[in-house]
Amino acid sequence: MKSAPGKLHSPANQNLRAQRGSGIWILDMEVVLSATWLLAGENDNPRCSEEPAHFDHFCEWPDGYVRFIYRSDEKKAQRHLSGWAMRNTNNHNGHILKKSCLGVVVCARACMLPDGSRLQLRPAICDKARLKQQKKACPNCHSALELIPCRGHSGYPVTNFWRLEGNAIFFQAKGVHDHPRPESKSETEARRSALKRQMASFYQPQKKRIRELEAGVNPNNSGHFNSIPPLENPEEFDMITDTGFPAPGQPGFSFPNSDAYKATCDLTTFQGDIMPPLQKHPKPRIYLPRPPCSYELAGPGSTNSSPYATLYKDSSSIPTDTDWVHLNALHYNVNSYSNFERSFDFTSKQHGWKPALGKPGLGERTDHGQFPAVAARPCYNPELPCRYLTSPPPGAPALQTVITTTTKVSYQAYQPPALKYCDSVREVSLSSCNYASENPPMSIYPEALDLPAAVTRATSPAGPVPLKIPGDCRAIRPTLAFPQESAPSRTDGAETWEACPSGLGSTISYSDAGSPFFSYDNDDF
Template sequence: MSKSSDQFDGADCVCSFGMKLTWDINDPKLPQDTKQYDAFQEWTDGYVRYIYSAEDKNAQRHLSGWAMRNTNNHNCQILKKSCLGVVVCARNCTLTDGSKLQLRPAICDKARQKQQKKLCPSCNSALELVPCRGHSGYPVTNFWRVDGKAIFFQAKGVHDHPRPESKSETEARRSAVKRRMSSPHYSQKRRLLDSETGRYHDTGGPFPGLHHLSCMEGSDRFSIIAESNIPIQHYPTFQNAEPYKFAYDSPSPVGEAASTLQKPANHRLYMPRPPCSYDFAVPGYLGSGSYAALYKDTISPQPDTDAAKVCVGLSGPQHSVSPLNVHDRGYDASGKHHSWKQIHGKGAYGDRADYGQIPTNSNHHYYNSEYPCRYTGPAPTTPAALQTIITTTTKVSYQPCKPSVVKYSDNLYDVKSLPSCNSLLEGGSPPSYPEIKVPEDSGVIKSALAYQQEVLPAKPERAENLDTYRYGSYSSNNYPERIAHPYRFENGEF
């Protein structure tokens, strides 16, 4: 493969480095003369290949935004993972802000079963696990292989479902919940909440269709209401899929965490996030408004009743979002390295993969439906409501959307095929960790990123325009209709 490496090294291509090279995860010999590595991609989609540095912590952990579970492929040299899909409301209910519930399936089988027994926090109907069938009817598979100084990643299939909550978000939420549980305010708040919400839950039967109370209801049902006296009520307001940019290459407002981490080079990861921009100087998971709110609660407790009252009036997702650094929040550079053994030997592998058969990004359009967020917001939130939120979350700095989040706009191009990649990056061929690499660095992932980018606030019209062709190519996929954008039930464990 080294030959192929040389062959493509100078090629003009916006593809990721891994895609410029001709290799397959099953190749007995993988490219060894890697001169540069791809920026870690959390939300890979499509038939893509990346070559990460063996030093990349995220790659070492085989991280993925998608809920990927280990799959035994009877090949100890190649770690295979298959997508679990996403957990949604069986009734496909729409939240007050027009968003949809999209939870991250638990990786552990046991935990997943447990998760599915829970109810939709909004309508109390059952939760439904939407399996991934993006790879010829089978779940999308990710392959990881360590070879030399590089970690080779290959994905097969295109996710035919919305994104679930990312792992980092899940971890952050759990961490927040944990903190709150141990908070000295916890028991007191619990009592307050119980007295305030008990009338709604005494029978365990919610008010069907009473969505304005769903937040409270849902949290209660998920046994997390005690941990979220404030977020519970605010949650619906922040659900619009406001993506946020991982501020890898920019000073993080919350800071130091980023500097201590190996910078995940995934500078272009946009994720649906609650647009809430409450920034808290909370160590650990930083930057997430909702999560932060959890922390905040421990810091400056407010009457739970206030939040509960506010809940009813909130529905508009107008809160702007600030760039939130998920990795800063959720990835610990000091974390363990997975025990996945380093593989240097070359086995005799079989046939080639199928990555060449499908245009890398011919299938992601539907994702935009997942994030109609750039929609101006269905249920208008009155300024008064917003004001109330702010009021009830005192000691919180409200941060409007930062313009920097919008610099994706130029990346919105369509790569029809890998070989056709244009050169926008090669000239400035970055070193191993192109943290400040221009977004065009990996055109092959454009498909996976396009929808992420499109949801950004500065280009609402573009997102709208794209809807048509997005859906067009996925007429068979009903998810565009089902999923508006992720529902971040920040306050509960699913």
């Protein structure tokens, strides 16, 4: 965003060319060269001056070891946006912007929202703001908020890398988020802006009336806002929403219909002491307009995380009565969090973690903050029941890709697992975007996940079934041979890369078995 374009721009190396065949990214040898990827600019490889032939649609929820190439005019890419709460990380490389995931903020008591989901807030990016955020109380149960750190990359936060190259913006994600999706930035912004608008309209009549009163005017008392007490501290209201009372439809927030929400989500009950000013008002009603997010508003079949979905009501239709916080019911996967719970349950078993209070699942868990900061922590993404599948099992190779973010990257040899990746990838590979329906196949790269297919299947709530879940940008390569971090060199390692874009039902593969073109130095970032 603010970064000087020149900073991340190094025109000397547009070394990646991707060709799309059969609707799938196919990487030719030159693309294999693209292993230089984000670090390409550091190599000044004169051979590679071509611009990418094709670009990916922007993916707001990249997950897994994926790479994308965006057009340089892609606004979201320009801003290095991500649905995940990513903070800037200094990688001492001015050409590459590195960001690490902050995780998600949840209720420490894992209280259940009226719809059965749970709070999943977007951690503030700013450290101070984040601390401040964590000091706030859960808008639902008033208990503490807790930050679930991301440990999806070998125990470290998932990292995203951005590099501007000519007319392309190269993106690479490393690690699999082992936590639920937070509220996306667009959602947060939309909610805040909506709230501001709402508050503005809320105050306008008040101010007007005050002016009128001050002017000696005595309008009749039938005015809607007559009963509205002065909001002494508007920030409190903002705090509540910022604290993350997720708008319906946000990740982990869903209601089959608005009535259900109305019946269960009385703001005065919900906010309790958090909103004393509004409590004074007997019938507050707040509408949250739909954010201007187009691609997030996929169909019901999508795992779209947008909080504002089909039952959105335009703010213009705000009624005057203020009985309820009339949030919009959303067409959202109500079971999302149960998936989350299942995943937690699984991982608890898998890793010997025991949920607090002896109950499985996040629902009863009260120890968010006590999670061990281990690499194999489960994936909690509520929208992807198999998310935890992407977590490497204990003992599994932590990293298949050695990407040094400062100067060079090394793809190192990996000991191929017994299972043939090609056979299993169709069953378990996940690769999609929020707007999968419109999104072209994305690039899947060898750093993709490494969980054995057996584990993957075993951990699926639905059993060993094919898993193709649209709605985000995840890449799972459960059985693929990966370059392993611990391997001494990758020139001796042959690997087959496959991409299985969601909904395509096909895979591609490309190998780099000791290709002379495949210099693993400076591969990525």
